[in-house]
Amino acid sequence: SQTIHQWPATLVQPVGSPLSLECTVEGTSNPNLYWYRQAAGRGLQLLFYSVGIGQISSEVPQNLSASRPQDRQFILSSKKLLLSDSGFYLCAWSTTDRFNEKLFFGSGTQLSVL
Amino acid sequence: KQEVTQIPAALSVPEGENLVLNCSFTDSAIYNLQWFRQDPGKGLTSLLLIQSSQREQTSGRLNASLDKSSGRSTLYIAASQPGDSATYLCAVKGSGGSNYKLTFGKGTLLTVNP
Numbered sequence: 001s002q003t004i005h006q007w008p009a010t011l012v013q014p015v016g017s018p019l020s021l022e023c024t025v026e027g028t029s030n031p032n033l034y035w036y037r038q039a040a041g042r043g044l045q046l047l048f049y050s051v052g053i054g055q056i057s058s059e060v061p062q063n064l065s066a067s068r069p070q071d072r073q074f075i076l077s078s079k080k081l082l083l084s085d086s087g088f089y090l091c092a093w094s095t096t097d098r099f100n101e102k103l104f105f106g107s108g109t110q111l112s113v114l
Numbered sequence: 115k116q117e118v119t120q121i122p123a124a125l126s127v128p129e130g131e132n133l134v135l136n137c138s139f140t141d142s143a144i145y146n147l148q149w150f151r152q153d154p155g156k157g158l159t160s161l162l163l164i165q166s167s168q169r170e171q172t173s174g175r176l177n178a179s180l181d182k183s184s185g186r187s188t189l190y191i192a193a194s195q196p197g198d199s200a201t202y203l204c205a206v207k208g209s210g211g212s213n214y215k216l217t218f219g220k221g222t223l224l225t226v227n228p
Contacts, residue, residue: 006157014115044158044203044218092158103148103205103216105157 002027006089006091006106013113019064019078021109023091026072031093032102033074035066038088051096086113116141116208120219127194128227135189135222137204142182145209149178149189152201152221161202162189166209194226 048066091106152156162178177190205216
């Protein structure tokens with residue numbers, strides 16, 4: 001069966017510090033991978049998605065970046081965090097099967113930038 | 115631009131009651147619609163996925179319907195239980211150029227009182 005791992009679960013970082021959140025998927029190959037952010041009262045916002053190694057599409061201009069160094073690894077990074085980067089970050093994956101393409105989420109990372 | 119609205123934003127019901135959660139979307143050109151459940155501080159769990167050609171999907175006590183032409187979906191929960199308490203989100207996937215993007219509603223916070 002497929003599983004998705006996301007860590008850390010919580011993170012408190014000072015403004016201006018770097019960020020690295022990691023997500024890995026097991027039990028499937030060539031998944032579509034996604035990073036979402038969930039801010040209070042604003043719903044889920046798609047940040048990045050990837051359909052293959054090294055292929056990253058950005059949805060929202062920001063000081064965040066994403067990388068996919070391996071097929072089942074997706075990393076969210078920042079060189080210098082802003083207060084506005086606080087939120088709940090969710091990694092997700094889906095198959096490329098158009099008839100069975102449910103979205104499966106990780107357990108999330110609560111990021112507080114102080 | 116697709117917009118997804120969920121009404122009500124919060125709902126409190128006594129245990130055993132049947133209930134309906136509503137989801138509406140502005141652009142009927144969708145590929146599918148998903149309903150998710152989110153427990154506090156956790157990731158999202160996919161409950162039901164309805165393809166655009168389908169009218170409804172059922173899983174246990176849950177039944178989701180889709181009326182694409184009117185831009186509406188409902189999630190029916192039968193015989194509600196305290197364990198059903200969570201936030202329920204719907205998301206639509208467009209059938210246009212942005213094939214990888216889901217647009218989420220802000221969710222309905224459901225509380226089932228024992």
